[in-house]
Amino acid sequence: MEVSVRTAAALAAIGLGLLLGACSSIQPWVKPYERDRLADPIMSWDRDAISGAYVDHVYESREGSRGATGAAGGGCGCN
């Protein structure tokens, strides 16, 4: 049992090392000077926080689901 635990620990350490090594070697494949389109306001997920919040609230007030919409609240539709 002790051997297998040691083996597992060693494998985990090697795996973690490989993972960290891989992360450190990742090079940005989209260069900063290639990000003009991504920086365009039309690529924003939610340009207007109040509006996004309000729309999400309209739905959440009338549906059984909630969460993971990444937006904010607003408005009411309670009773």
Add this chain to the structure above:
Amino acid sequence: MTTFSRRLRRLAALATLSMMCVAGAAVLPDDRADMFYSSYRGGGMDIAGESVLVRKKFSEQFSLEGNYFIDKVSGASIDVLSQASVIKDERKQKSLSVDYIHDKTQYNLSYTNSTERDYISNTTHFSLSQDMFGDLTTVSLGFTDSRDKVGENNGTALKPVVSWLGHAESRSYEGGLSQVITKNLIASATLEVITDQGLLSNPYRSIRYLDAVPLGYSLGTQIYPNTHTSSAVEARAKYYLPYRAAASVSYRYFSDTWGIRANTIELGYIQPVSNKFIFEGRLRHYSQNHATFYSDLFDFANQQNFEARDQNLAASTNNTVDAKVTWAFAPEGFLVFKRATASFDVSRIQFKYSDFRNIKFYNDTPAGGGYAAGTEPLYAFDAMVYQVYLSMFF
């Protein structure tokens, strides 16, 4: 207002996390002031909302945001009408949020208070996001804690008599990953787990059960579990088209311990015209099954230990068509403002319920020509949602 107000506070608290995901953690969003008006009409409800938001940087590292929201509710939804009462209410929400940036990490702390005559809530939110891998990846984590006091108005709309029924607590844990895929494509995924405990039912909604009365049924009090845990995961992508426009798609899956499973899919398109206008269109489809303890009509009183007839827990679908235009009426700025825009947004939402019946005509007995209990038409309604707002950037 109950569970819906609780959700609103959590959503408000998550606003900044969303902005962090959008903007990237290295730069604070622009200083801006917004004046917002909204109108929702549908299902017997008429809700007008007004909001002011001001966001200001005090250095390259610190910014503050203040938001005041007030909405006024009149009318009543179908299940409230079935109990012959009409709602007239007002909710005021104040929030203050601070952002701090250190290197590639952005921190946010916010506090929100919401007050209405039968519901008080205080929400604290903390989140952080980190840019990594050459700023192609942003990882976000968020935590929200809400403490609510739940009441019920036993008086009338004009002469409220509020009795406080209990408390509810909610905690939300959210993680997000935003990833630049190519120079034209960005994608993100979000997971959120929310746990609630306490008084979770809406006191203004009732169950109904078959009964030997002229109407054929009687109304009773909803009994909910006092705990609720839900998980939702959303994936979305946005693509910059060869001409200056963008298309987006998102999908969300939801499940909870009350047996609800829901799917949401949304398509979006955005098209600027010159430097003056941005036109947007959005289509959304949503569907869910009913909660395990939901029934439109129970066989008898106290049939189950948990009983609900809240339309939000019924099996339903809804479809949205949305159009929006943003007009940059001062693209070069004026006075102290760098630029200013005006936006108009209109949505039409069609709601359809598969097992929630329209008992609006409460006093029509079967003997008097009304429907027999359980044979009423399924409920459906259309809603129109309007938003008008001014945004000034400085």
